[in-house]
Amino acid sequence: MSNNNQQQPAPVLELRNVSVGYESAHGMVQAVRNVSLKIYPNQIVGLVGESGSGKSTLGNAIMALLKNNAVLLGGEVLVQGQDVYKLNKKELRKFRWNRMSMVFQSAMNALNPVLTVEEQIADVFTYHRPAMSKKEIYDKAVALMKMVSIDPKHLKSYPHELSGGMRQRVVIAIALALEPDLVIMDEPTTALDVVVQKSILDKIKELQREKGFAVLFVSHDFSLVAELAEKVAIMYAGRFIEITDSKKLNLLERHHPYTEGLLGAIPELTAETVMIEGIPGNPPDLINLPTGCAYHPRCKYAFESCKTIHPVEKNVDGRLIACHLYEEEVVR
Amino acid sequence: MAMKQPKPQYERDLIVEVDDLVVKFQVRGVSGQQTIIPVDHVHFSIRKGEVLSLVGESGSGKSTIGRSLVRILRPSGGTIRINGNDITSIRGKELKGYRKDAQMIFQDPFSSLNPVKTVEKHLTFPLKKHQGFKGKELSQKVGELLQKVGLTPVNEIRTKFPHELSGGQRQRLAIARALAVNPKFVVADEPISMLDVSIRAGILQLMNELKNDFGLSYLYITHDLASARYFGDRIMVMYGGKVMELADSKELIKLPLHPYTRLLLAATPGSHIDMNLTDQSNEPPNLAIDRKGCPFAFRCPSATDICREEMPSLQNKSQTGEHFVACHHSL
Ligand SMILES: Nc1ncnc2c1ncn2[C@@H]1O[C@H](COP(=O)(O)OP(=O)(O)O)[C@@H](O)[C@H]1O
Ligand SMILES: Nc1ncnc2c1ncn2[C@@H]1O[C@H](COP(=O)(O)OP(=O)(O)O)[C@@H](O)[C@H]1O
Ligand code: SF4
Ligand SMILES: [Mg+2]
Ligand SMILES: [Mg+2]
Numbered sequence: 001m002s003n004n005n006q007q008q009p010a011p012v013l014e015l016r017n018v019s020v021g022y023e024s025a026h027g028m029v030q031a032v033r034n035v036s037l038k039i040y041p042n043q044i045v046g047l048v049g050e051s052g053s054g055k056s057t058l059g060n061a062i063m064a065l066l067k068n069n070a071v072l073l074g075g076e077v078l079v080q081g082q083d084v085y086k087l088n089k090k091e092l093r094k095f096r097w098n099r100m101s102m103v104f105q106s107a108m109n110a111l112n113p114v115l116t117v118e119e120q121i122a123d124v125f126t127y128h129r130p131a132m133s134k135k136e137i138y139d140k141a142v143a144l145m146k147m148v149s150i151d152p153k154h155l156k157s158y159p160h161e162l163s164g165g166m167r168q169r170v171v172i173a174i175a176l177a178l179e180p181d182l183v184i185m186d187e188p189t190t191a192l193d194v195v196v197q198k199s200i201l202d203k204i205k206e207l208q209r210e211k212g213f214a215v216l217f218v219s220h221d222f223s224l225v226a227e228l229a230e231k232v233a234i235m236y237a238g239r240f241i242e243i244t245d246s247k248k249l250n251l252l253e254r255h256h257p258y259t260e261g262l263l264g265a266i267p268e269l270t271a272e273t274v275m276i277e278g279i280p281g282n283p284p285d286l287i288n289l290p291t292g293c294a295y296h297p298r299c300k301y302a303f304e305s306c307k308t309i310h311p312v313e314k315n316v317d318g319r320l321i322a323c324h325l326y327e328e329e330v331v332r
Numbered sequence: 333m334a335m336k337q338p339k340p341q342y343e344r345d346l347i348v349e350v351d352d353l354v355v356k357f358q359v360r361g362v363s364g365q366q367t368i369i370p371v372d373h374v375h376f377s378i379r380k381g382e383v384l385s386l387v388g389e390s391g392s393g394k395s396t397i398g399r400s401l402v403r404i405l406r407p408s409g410g411t412i413r414i415n416g417n418d419i420t421s422i423r424g425k426e427l428k429g430y431r432k433d434a435q436m437i438f439q440d441p442f443s444s445l446n447p448v449k450t451v452e453k454h455l456t457f458p459l460k461k462h463q464g465f466k467g468k469e470l471s472q473k474v475g476e477l478l479q480k481v482g483l484t485p486v487n488e489i490r491t492k493f494p495h496e497l498s499g500g501q502r503q504r505l506a507i508a509r510a511l512a513v514n515p516k517f518v519v520a521d522e523p524i525s526m527l528d529v530s531i532r533a534g535i536l537q538l539m540n541e542l543k544n545d546f547g548l549s550y551l552y553i554t555h556d557l558a559s560a561r562y563f564g565d566r567i568m569v570m571y572g573g574k575v576m577e578l579a580d581s582k583e584l585i586k587l588p589l590h591p592y593t594r595l596l597l598a599a600t601p602g603s604h605i606d607m608n609l610t611d612q613s614n615e616p617p618n619l620a621i622d623r624k625g626c627p628f629a630f631r632c633p634s635a636t637d638i639c640r641e642e643m644p645s646l647q648n649k650s651q652t653g654e655h656f657v658a659c660h661h662s663l
Contacts, residue, residue: 165614198599267562278534
């Protein structure tokens with residue numbers, strides 16, 4: 001996708017045709033459908049989609065932390081070349097947090113209320129680095145707090161004594177504690193005020209530049225992801241309907257109709273005149289998906305094929321788009 | 333103390349006039365019982381047919397102002413006039429009558445709807461009670477309202493219960509219910525912030541349409557400057573219970589004069605202001621009644637001693653129009 005004459009390093013994360021479903025009383029919830037993606041070292045990739053589109057399910061699937069009723073229906077998840085589903089329990093436990101970690105959705109509200117920040121950070125080291133001394137662990141905890149710009153005096157604080165923004169910084173510090181190669185961040189700033197949100201994003205960017213880990217940044221906030229990430233995967237009903245360079249996320253470029261709809265739905269802050277238009281209808285039921293293109297009932301361009309034939313991803317101006325409108329495009 | 337905002341020349345065109353509004357609460361703080369002042373001597377007005385956007389981070393007193401205007405809450409001081417009538421402390425019958433003029437739409441439509449009532453029932457009650465419709469006309473009126481807010485096919489939607497609707501549809505129902513009393517003025521408190529991006533635009537468009545069709549005025553509460561500018565004719569920025577800046581929407585975004593507005597803009601995607609916010613403080617403002625100075629001083633990059641001592645008054649900095657700023661060091 002990027003420079004051809006420059007040698008591409010091996011991807012940190014490679015998803016190959018990953019599908020995940022949930023067993024339910026009404027049938028199989030097709031939460032993630034045939035998803036493929038590569039993330040390289042030093043890269044921030046955004047994953048956007050409406051709520052219920054399958055973002056968290058995919059994040060959990062990468063961490064091999066699927067819920068009880070979830071099934072990996074197919075595909076492979078490779079982290080630093082290792083298929084995480086080929087690891088046994090013990091290996092997997094070591095692999096997680098060391099090589100890949102995740103900031104879970106609403107994690108800042110899931111910190112243990114009866115443990116101090118220091119105890120929660122220390123836990124990670126006592127479990128994964130049993131050889132470390134108490135003093136070493138304490139020093140590390142102080143360094144981590146400084147790293148996320150919190151006064152180390154708060155190591156003695158309990159979660160409820162911290163603001164939401166500070167709790168989220170602690171969660172990020174814990175995810176980065178063992179210096180993983182890949183960090184998945186699932187809506188890490190949702191529910192925080194805009195200024196706090198931006199300050200955390202700036203922090204993530206700064207740390208990412210410094211340490212070179214790769215990030216899969218999950219969010220429903222389109223404009224936020226477009227600013228932060230280099231590459232953006234747009235999810236609709238469990239599928240990546242477009243994967244694009246974030247610089248191309250504007251209406252001058254050709255896009256999937258859903259992407260185009262989202263771009264047209266967000267009021268621009270500084271444009272002279274602002275026109276917005278909502279997307280009619282609602283996201284589909286993942287148990288009874290529409291036939292053909294899952295977006296066709298809401299799509300203003302839909303034609304006959306859309307109702308019956310599943311559109312495959314095509315290369316359009318260097319981006320991947322799954323839409324029949326681009327059927328004639330020659331794959332480059 | 334704070335200088336009064338001069339009355340605009342077109343006073344008769346005002347639907348809302350808020351003068352020196354104060355709301356205090358007793359709360360339990362770290363050091364026992366404490367009085368906070370989340371609305372601290374606030375002045376503003378809204379013209380007929382105008383949308384005033386109210387922006388600020390959570391805890392700045394936005395909802396408390398909204399709740400005071402529709403009188404779900406009785407303010408501690410100051411006056412609120414609607415169409416020239418003082419409604420600040422009305423009660424009983426008078427207050428019931430006022431419910432016809434002012435309606436509120438909330439962030440979470442689900443919690444404001446009745447789970448055991450059908451869509452139709454949500455609308456027949458206010459239509460009967462406030463507008464006196466009955467029989468066939470009533471049913472027809474329900475249909476018109478549903479059509480108006482885009483809840484179609486009407487006959488299918490009528491019999492549904494709130495849990496059978498999507499988030500966007502529920503918010504449309506909440507809007508229809510507000511319209512059913514034929515109000516003059518609507519407080520919309522973060523009406524789109526819980527909805528998905530693809531759904532938000534439709535709700536904003538709908539509110540815009542209703543403004544034009546019914547000559548409605550709005551107080552639009554949001555923490556998002558982009559939608560504040562899109563929907564609002566003017567934007568009022570609050571912090572810690574105080575008005576920091578108030579100006580025409582486009583001007584406020586293009587020429588923000590207050591350091592807090594500049595900070596908000598820097599945090600908003602797509603703005604022309606770029607600041608590194610890595611180490612921005614996360615502390616909420618001090619709302620204690622005995623606080624001193626500008627509530628933003630402890631986070632403000634331009635703060636000096638005077639800022640920590642004295643609250644700056646809200647002053648018009650525009651040569652030609654109205655651009656109010658409360659800052660000792662505004663641009
Ligand atoms: N444990 C579960 N059992 C059944 N369905 C689930 C479960 N968890 C999530 N789902 C469904 O899977 C879909 C994708 O959910 P999720 O991955 O959480 O989406 P997102 O993170 O994009 O909001 C949704 O339709 C959701 O209702
Ligand atoms: N009924 C109440 N009792 C005590 N404190 C309240 C009450 N309502 C709001 N507050 C406090 O007043 C402040 C402003 O709240 P609010 O008006 O809801 O702010 P915003 O809508 O801008 O987020 C907050 O600190 C909040 O906790
Ligand atoms: S395949 Fe058809 S229905 Fe789907 S997005 Fe493209 S044009 Fe619309
Ligand atoms: Mg999620
Ligand atoms: Mg509020």
